[in-house]
Amino acid sequence: MANSLTDICLDPQKVYMNYIRTQQKTKLQSWGEKNPETASAPYDYNYGVAISKDFESSHQYFELLLNSIKQNENHQYNENLVKLIEVVKNIQQNDVIVVKLNMLVTKRLHSQIEIMVEPDDDGFIARSIDFPIFGFGEDRFDAIDAFKHELESLYFDLTDDDDFSDEWQNLTKYLKEIVEP
């Protein structure tokens, strides 16, 4: 089982293995183990830090898989594993994944924002249509982390001063609405 997942999953493997270790309470928190202080988790039902739509569906199959293992249903186990493999392969092949954030580095968001993470040469870039910022990183986790730093940095810039052009004034209003003070 572990070997299969190791073969199949690159980045998602960390997520799944952590899920096994921590069971139900702290789901999928190993997203971005490099920077645990600031990393997003792709999905956390109870505390909600960030959601990847792809990971959301893979999580669903992963839960089915775990249940199958517990119940020793070999046939169902195989079926669910196939579905999980498909989803993970899809994540690996997809150029773009969409991640929802509801937390920055130190700030929480009242409403989630969607960011797109996609390959950019030898790394990854995270962007949002709502903000003229980006985060670049060696992997998706780094890029998301960089984006969160950038958005928080922008928030502090905009709330620290008021000599901005109109477009930034509008963005300031929007940020003040969605960022918890």
Place this chain on the structure above:
Amino acid sequence: MKNSVFNVSDVKKIGENKLQIEFRSGKEFNGWFMLNGKKTKRLTVPKGRKGIPPKTYKTMAMQLGLNVSEFDDLLSCPLTKEKYEEIISA
């Protein structure tokens, strides 16, 4: 697109020298371009790498309110600060 010609240091230097952007060092370098006494454009220059990947290059151009071709010109000299101000004021 001249992202293979210019690296992040070039962009930062040109931003500082041509557009008088003062970069602040954080996780990345960030700086504001001032127009008529107001902060108008915010440029991010990634740290820790030399080359600029294409999507990052295009996004940096967009941060300055330019298309890729105009950004190329800004970096390779033909586009002056005055011309740049005309573009973003239009």
